[in-house]
Amino acid sequence: MVIKVLISVDMEGIAGIVHPAETTPERYDYERGRRLMTAAANAVVEGVIDTEPAAEVLVADSHGPYRNILPEDLDRRARLIRGKPRELGMLAGLQAGAQVVMFVGYHARAGASGVLAHTIADAILDVRINGRSHGEIGINTLLAGSCGASVVLASGDDAACEEFSALVPGGIIVPVKRGLGQHAADSLHPQEANDRLRQSAGQAIRRHGEHRPVAVPRQLGIEVDLHQPRSADLAALIPGIARTGRTVTFTAEDMTAAYGMLQLLALLTHIGP
Known part of the structure; x- marks a missing residue:
């Protein structure tokens, strides 16, 4: 093989x-x-x-x-x-x-x-998964x-x-x-x-x-702490995301979906020119 x-x-x-x-x-x-x-x-x-x-x-x-x-x-x-x-x-x-x-x-x-x-x-600032x-x-x-x-x-x-x-x-x-x-x-x-x-x-x-692949929970709750309030403002425009202060949260059915959302957040909330 x-x-x-x-x-x-x-x-x-x-x-x-x-x-x-x-x-x-x-x-x-x-x-x-x-x-x-x-x-x-x-x-x-x-x-x-x-x-x-x-x-x-x-x-x-x-x-x-x-x-x-x-x-x-x-x-x-x-x-x-x-x-x-x-x-x-x-x-x-x-x-x-x-x-x-x-x-x-x-x-x-x-x-x-x-x-x-x-x-x-x-x-x-931080990403928390479950x-x-x-x-x-x-x-x-x-x-x-x-x-x-x-x-x-x-x-x-x-x-x-x-x-x-x-x-x-x-x-x-x-x-x-x-x-x-x-x-x-x-x-x-x-x-x-x-x-x-x-x-x-x-x-x-x-x-x-x-080695074996690490085990991944079936249900994923994601919390993301953002650097700037404006970043949270932008993130909150995405359907499925909730906001509390500078922290945004969402749920995902698997890591592929969670990863895609994290990539989107990083691009949307980019600091700099």
């Missing part, structure tokens, strides 16, 4: 990256950030295919505009999903039947003590589980790795830096980090049969 692997790559959790100038298009250090992100993605692709040569590998560019990885520099054995908006956002590719998911370059949730910590967008606070790691892990896929690896700073381990006990973590603040870290050299990613991706593939 051919293993289908989805590698979702964010940027804030890449080794060496600590500041929005490195993650934001048109900022002075963004091109360096793109190169570091692409190299990290390649390390994981190599680890997967070196271990399982027949694996089908999809790489989902999952940061900001979803147009960061340099297509011409990505390992040619992988297919690249890029651009937004798109169905399933950071996990686009699950629709193609991916059974194994890896999170690369992920960050901790909003309010956590982690490098460039946030949840989906600056306009969002009362439990989740960042992108938790939201995406639940989405993968609802689609029958197992998340087997996560890399990022120490806070992101701890967040993942709390959700997926036994999942492989690759901490590539230790957070010293929102814009500061003690980081591995990128080449050292990529060596560890390559080795860990191979290990995750060898052990993937030990």
Whole structure:
């Protein structure tokens, strides 16, 4: 049986990256950030295919505009999903039947003590699913589980790795830096980090049969705390959303529906030009 692997790559959790100038298009250090992100993605692709040569590998560019990885520099054995908006956002590719998911370059949730910590967008202060606070790691892990896929690896700073381990006990973590603040870290050299990613991706593939998709409740109650009252004003215009102050709530019949609504909220309530 051919293993289908989805590698979702964010940027804030890449080794060496600590500041929005490195993650934001048109900022002075963004091109360096793109190169570091692409190299990290390649390390994981190599680890997967070196271990399982027949694996089908999809790489989902999952940061900001979803147009960061340099297509011409990505390992040619992988297919690249890029651009937004798109169905399933950071996990686009699950629709193609991916059974194994890896999170690369992920960050901790909003309010956590982690490098460039946030949840989906600056306009969002917190997301709670059935009362439990989740960042992108938790939201995406639940989405993968609802689609029958197992998340087997996560890399990022120490806070992101701890967040993942709390959700997926036994999942492989690759901490590539230790957070010293929102814009500061003690980081591995990128080449050292990529060596560890390559080795860990191979290990995750060898052990993937030990993992099962996380269980997802049948009924989902979602609460989203927003940064600005105006954002809540806009969100309240969406049918099915209720508002109390800066918190908006809705129910969803499954994680796919919940995820789509969260993507819409993030786009609708975007802070900035």
